[in-house]
Amino acid sequence: MEKGTLIIRKTKKGFHVEIQYTKKSGKTGTLPVSSWQPEDNSLNETDCQFERDGGSLVKLVAHDGTVLYDRSVSTGRTTLGSPGNKSFSSVPEDSFSPAHTLLPEDTQTALRGINPDNFFLKWQRAARHSDKGSKNPFVFFRTHRGNVVLQIQPNFGDIDFELLASREQQNAERLLGLNNVRSFSFKTSWRLVQGLGMESVYEVSMTLHHVYGIPYIPATALKGVVRSWVIDRHFDSKEENAIADKTFCDWFGCPKNLESKKSYYAEARRGQLVFFDAFPTHAPHIKPDVMNPHYSDYYQDGKNEKPPADYYNPVPVYFLTVEATTFQFVFGARDNEVLEKQTIGGKAIEDWTKDALCNHGIGAKTSVGYGYMR
Numbered sequence: 001m002e003k004g005t006l007i008i009r010k011t012k013k014g015f016h017v018e019i020q021y022t023k024k025s026g027k028t029g030t031l032p033v034s035s036w037q038p039e040d041n042s043l044n045e046t047d048c049q050f051e052r053d054g055g056s057l058v059k060l061v062a063h064d065g066t067v068l069y070d071r072s073v074s075t076g077r078t079t080l081g082s083p084g085n086k087s088f089s090s091v092p093e094d095s096f097s098p099a100h101t102l103l104p105e106d107t108q109t110a111l112r113g114i115n116p117d118n119f120f121l122k123w124q125r126a127a128r129h130s131d132k133g134s135k136n137p138f139v140f141f142r143t144h145r146g147n148v149v150l151q152i153q154p155n156f157g158d159i160d161f162e163l164l165a166s167r168e169q170q171n172a173e174r175l176l177g178l179n180n181v182r183s184f185s186f187k188t189s190w191r192l193v194q195g196l197g198m199e200s201v202y203e204v205s206m207t208l209h210h211v212y213g214i215p216y217i218p219a220t221a222l223k224g225v226v227r228s229w230v231i232d233r234h235f236d237s238k239e240e241n242a243i244a245d246k247t248f249c250d251w252f253g254c255p256k257n258l259e260s261k262k263s264y265y266a267e268a269r270r271g272q273l274v275f276f277d278a279f280p281t282h283a284p285h286i287k288p289d290v291m292n293p294h295y296s297d298y299y300q301d302g303k304n305e306k307p308p309a310d311y312y313n314p315v316p317v318y319f320l321t322v323e324a325t326t327f328q329f330v331f332g333a334r335d336n337e338v339l340e341k342q343t344i345g346g347k348a349i350e351d352w353t354k355d356a357l358c359n360h361g362i363g364a365k366t367s368v369g370y371g372y373m374r
Contacts, residue, residue: 001049001061004031008044009324015041016285016324019050019060027162030282033057034153035092036069055155055283056115092151095128095140102129117157119286120213123320127201138201141288141318152320154286159212165279165328172276172330181332182339182350185281186357186373191289191321193371194221196364204319209277215286215322217278221362222329226275226349227252229356234345247342251349272338273349276330284325291317321370329353 004021017033031050035057043062051058060069098111103126116122127138128150142150172181194217195207209216230248235241243254243263253271254263263269293299296315298308331353333339339349347355356362361371 001051001059004048004050006043006046006048006062008038008041010041018285019048019057021050027160031055031057032154032283032285033060033069034151035071036060038068053115055117055157055159056153092148094153095142095150096122096126096152097128098126100128100130101126115153115155117155117159118213119154119156119215120208120210122155122213123152123208124201124205136203140202140320148288151288152286154284156214156283159214159283161214161280161282164212165281168276168279169328169330172274172332176274176332176334177336180334180336180339181330183328183330184350184354185326185328186354187326188323189372189374191287191323191370192325192363193289193319193321193365194218194363196319202319203317206320215280215284215325217327217329217362219275219277222278222331222353223252223273223275225360225362226353226356229360230344230352232360233355245344247344250338250342251344272333272335274332274334278327278329280322281326281328284322287321287323288318289321291319293317327373329357 002021004019007018007020009016015038017036017038019031019033021029021031023029031052047063048068049061056071057069058071059067061067094115096115098108101108103111111126116126123140128140129137130139139150140152141148169181169183172183192215193206194215195205198205198207206215207218207221208214230252231237231239231242235245235248240261242248243261246264248254249264249269249271251271251273253269254265255261256268257263257266292314294310294314295308295312297312298306331349342348344352357373359372360366362373363371365371
């Protein structure tokens with residue numbers, strides 16, 4: 001068994017648990033623990049032993065020999081006791097089950113006993129299918145009488161997140177020059193949801209990397225947020241004022257002159273700023289969340305015959321978020337003066353970028369507190 005340290009942090013809805021351990025390379029690794037919930041944080045920063053299958057926890061033993069979790073005796077809604085407490089808590093079943101998918105039989109057979117380390121393939125391509133005849137038969141999260149009985153369990157295998165983030169910065173430096181790149185790391189203040197409305201077998205989705213299957217923030221999203229924030233805060237939310245400014249056009253580019261909009265250069269120009277994808281610097285913590293629309297019948301009524309009344313049944317919509325996760329943001333320009341000397345409202349582009357992430361947020365549902373960074 002491997003040795004590590006239990007890290008237990010109190011959250012609004014329980015505890016966030018992870019195991020910190022030392023990799024063979026000497027770097028610190030992190031294994032999120034979603035299959036076991038303690039009753040308190042008395043085991044925080046204590047030694048432990050654990051077994052894993054890739055990025056999936058198999059067995060967890062406390063420093064005093066107490067078995068906290070053992071997957072070999074877990075079946076569906078297994079009840080596991082916490083040390084020093086006689087109460088019990090439900091351990092949700094992983095929604096990934098090849099036998100409950102619409103995959104071909106030979107693929108189902110090949111996947112038996114495998115916990116995919118590409119979260120995109122596990123969540124989207126091997127979606128659990130049940131409740132035939134229901135409005136949405138694909139499920140990744142389910143509750144029963146207030147207890148979570150089914151939940152997708154992320155597995156990121158042996159992905160070196162620090163290496164991925166470092167490689168992205170090195171690519172930027174090779175492209176733009178060593179002194180022409182800026183980078184910093186920000187952590188989610190609460191939860192982040194990116195790509196909620198993307199195409200998916202579920203009603204909702206999440207932006208996951210097309211190769212690694214990990215949550216990340218696309219460069220286009222970062223650039224769009226910063227550009228909109230500059231327009232909103234400095235140019236009174238009027239794009240025509242922004243594209244008439246030289247520095248704004250140098251940063252983000254501008255279109256050719258139109259009757260209603262006159263750009264500074266009067267011609268279409270490409271911006272000099274280059275933004276890169278923001279990768280997590282450690283294994284992301286994925287947390288289910290819920291939207292509970294109360295007036296779905298009213299909103300879906302194309303004939304305007306149903307009022308927004310309180311007698312409709314709420315229809316919960318579950319979606320996935322990222323929380324307690326640090327991302328590395330990288331951007332630059334081939335001309336160093338764009339980064340160092342050009343300012344709008346007395347602030348350089350790095351200041352505007354940090355300000356946008358802290359005070360505007362990124363991703364969906366920022367108006368209700370999602371997507372803010374610190």
